[in-house]
Amino acid sequence: MIGAGDKIRVFYKDKIFEGILMSQEKPDFLDIKLSSGYNVGLKKKSITKTELLKKKSELKVPPEKNVVKKNLPTMSILHTGGTIASKVDYSTGAVIAQFTEGELLSMFPEIKNLANINSRLIRNMQSEMMRFSHYNLLAKAIAEEAKKGVDGVILTHGTDTMHYTAAALSFALENLTIPVILVGSQRSSDRGSTDAAMNLLAAVQFITNTDFAGVAMCMHENNDDKNCLILPGCKSRKMHTSRRDAFRPINTTAIARIDVESKKITLISEYDKKDKNKKISLKLFDEKLKVGLIKAHVNMFASEFLAYKDFDGLVVEIMGIGHIPTMKVDEFTSENEKILNAINTLSKKVVVAAAPQTIYGRVDMDVYTPGKQLLKAGVIGNHTDMTPETAFIKLAWLLSNHKNEARKLFGKNLRGEISERSEKGAYLV
Structure with missing residues (x-):
C-alpha cells in the first residue's frame, strides 16, 4: 500500500511525475514533492496509473566522534x-x-x-x-x-x-x-x-x-x-x-x-x-521591553501611531529621506495633521526614531518641511543610515542599557552601524 513519504511514479495525462507522496489534505488531489523541492498537486481523476518506486525510509546520520588534533584551532x-x-x-x-x-x-x-x-x-x-x-x-x-x-x-x-x-x-x-x-x-x-x-x-x-x-x-x-x-x-x-x-x-x-x-x-x-x-x-536586553516598528505609508491614520502609546520605543520606517504624511495640503488630507499631533503626543512618552524604508541611503530630516516637523516633534535618527532592523535592535538595546541617554546615543556610531560617510560603490552590491 502506498503511503505518505513513499517515492512514487505518477502517469498524469500525457506526463510522468516522480517524487515523494505527501500527506493528502484535498481528497480530489494527489500532492507530490518533486526532486526539485517544489510541490505539485495532480487531479486524481486525470491520473491513469501510480507506481510505487520505494517505501519511505528515515534519514539516519550516524553520530560523529570528535578526535582532538593539537595542531588545529x-x-x-x-x-x-x-x-x-x-x-x-x-x-x-x-x-x-x-x-x-x-x-x-x-x-x-x-x-x-x-x-x-x-x-x-x-x-x-x-x-x-x-x-x-x-x-x-x-x-x-x-x-x-x-x-x-x-x-x-x-x-x-x-x-x-x-x-x-x-x-x-x-x-x-x-x-x-x-x-x-x-x-x-x-x-x-x-x-x-x-x-x-x-x-x-x-x-x-x-x-x-x-x-x-x-x-x-x-x-x-x-x-x-x-x-x-x-x-x-x-x-x-x-x-x-x-x-x-x-x-x-x-x-x-x-x-x-x-x-x-x-x-x-x-x-x-x-x-x-x-x-x-x-x-x-x-550588555543584555530587557526582556519585557516593548519596541515597535512601523512603516510609513499613504493613507495613514493617527490611530496607527497612538497604538504604540504604551510602548517604550518606536522605529518609523520613513519615506524618502525623512518624511511621513504630516501636512494638510487639500480637502482630503486633514488626517495628516492628526498624524503630526499624534507623533507630538507620542514622543513625549515614547522614544520615536526614524530609519529609511528605502533600505539604502541616509535619513535627512533637515531638507523638507515634513522632515523638519518630525525633528521638532522629537523624532531622532537624523543623518543615520541604519537599516530599519538594526535601528529597531539598537533602540531596544539602548533602552535596556542606557535608557536616560537613548535619544543622544541613537545617532552615535557604537558598533559600526552608522557609516561616517556615504560610501561610493556601496549600493546594490
Whole structure:
C-alpha cells in the first residue's frame, strides 16, 4: 500500500511525475514533492496509473566522534535551528528543523580538517519565533565559549531574522575578542541545491585564517557555488525570500570574500582585530521591553501611531529621506495633521526614531518641511543610515542599557552601524 513519504511514479495525462507522496489534505488531489523541492498537486481523476518506486525510509546520520588534533584551532558551533539544520518532512512537504548538533557535524565532515569542533544545541527553532530572551541566551552562551579560550564561534541560524540576531549580538557582546559568525542556508541540508555546507565551510576558513574579532554573517555571494561573503553584523540584510545570495551589505561593502575551493580569502574592508587585552562583557536586553516598528505609508491614520502609546520605543520606517504624511495640503488630507499631533503626543512618552524604508541611503530630516516637523516633534535618527532592523535592535538595546541617554546615543556610531560617510560603490552590491 502506498503511503505518505513513499517515492512514487505518477502517469498524469500525457506526463510522468516522480517524487515523494505527501500527506493528502484535498481528497480530489494527489500532492507530490518533486526532486526539485517544489510541490505539485495532480487531479486524481486525470491520473491513469501510480507506481510505487520505494517505501519511505528515515534519514539516519550516524553520530560523529570528535578526535582532538593539537595542531588545529578550536571552534564552537552553537546550533539554534533554521534551514541550515533542517530537512524536508515528506509527510507534510514542509521544511522542519530536526537535525541535532551531532548530526549537523556528521553532515559536514570537512570542517573537522580545519579545526577542532565543539558543538552545542542551544535551541532548535525557526528564527522568526525568537524574542529578546533568546538574544540574551545566545549572548551568554557565546561569552561562555569565549571564556573557555576558543578561537571562534559559529552560530547556525535561520535566515529570516538572522540580520536581527547579528545586530543584537553586536550590541550585547561588548569588547568581543573572538570572531562570531552567523551561518544560515536558503536550502535545507538534505537537498542537492543546499548552500549549507559551503556557507559553513567558508565561515570556518575565515575564522581559522584571519584575525577578525566581532560579529558577522557568512552567506553565498552569488547563486553559484564559488564564493561566500563575510558580511558586517550591523549593516547587512536579507534582500530576497529564497535566493542563495539573499544577504547583502547595506550602505557598505562586505568584509571579505572566500573562495571555498581554492581557500583564497580576499579582504575587502577594514575590521576590528583580536585583542587579548580586552575583556568581554555582556550588555543584555530587557526582556519585557516593548519596541515597535512601523512603516510609513499613504493613507495613514493617527490611530496607527497612538497604538504604540504604551510602548517604550518606536522605529518609523520613513519615506524618502525623512518624511511621513504630516501636512494638510487639500480637502482630503486633514488626517495628516492628526498624524503630526499624534507623533507630538507620542514622543513625549515614547522614544520615536526614524530609519529609511528605502533600505539604502541616509535619513535627512533637515531638507523638507515634513522632515523638519518630525525633528521638532522629537523624532531622532537624523543623518543615520541604519537599516530599519538594526535601528529597531539598537533602540531596544539602548533602552535596556542606557535608557536616560537613548535619544543622544541613537545617532552615535557604537558598533559600526552608522557609516561616517556615504560610501561610493556601496549600493546594490
